[in-house]
Amino acid sequence: MPEGLPFKLSDYLELVDWTGRAIREDKRGFIAESLPPILTRLNISGQQWQQLARQFEKQFRCFAGQRSSFEKVRDYFQLSRTPPNLLAT
Structure with a gap:
């Protein structure tokens, strides 16, 4: 395949x-x-999208999503603040 x-x-x-x-x-x-x-x-251009897709984990090491999702993760893991390196939508 x-x-x-x-x-x-x-x-x-x-x-x-x-x-x-x-x-x-x-x-x-x-x-x-x-x-x-x-x-x-x-x-964004096609080139920018490809770069983001290829380097996503390097640029955003923790989480990506809606801010409300970050808050749920913070609460679930009992963190004192929202994790850094976020891509908020």
């Missing part, structure tokens, strides 16, 4: 975006036709 996806990342993201637009409006994952492509919405 080949390692990884058998096509370019930009093609994969376009496929994911297209799939979200093809899903019915009343279903989870639906992307409205009026929204721009995913990388445009994120305001």
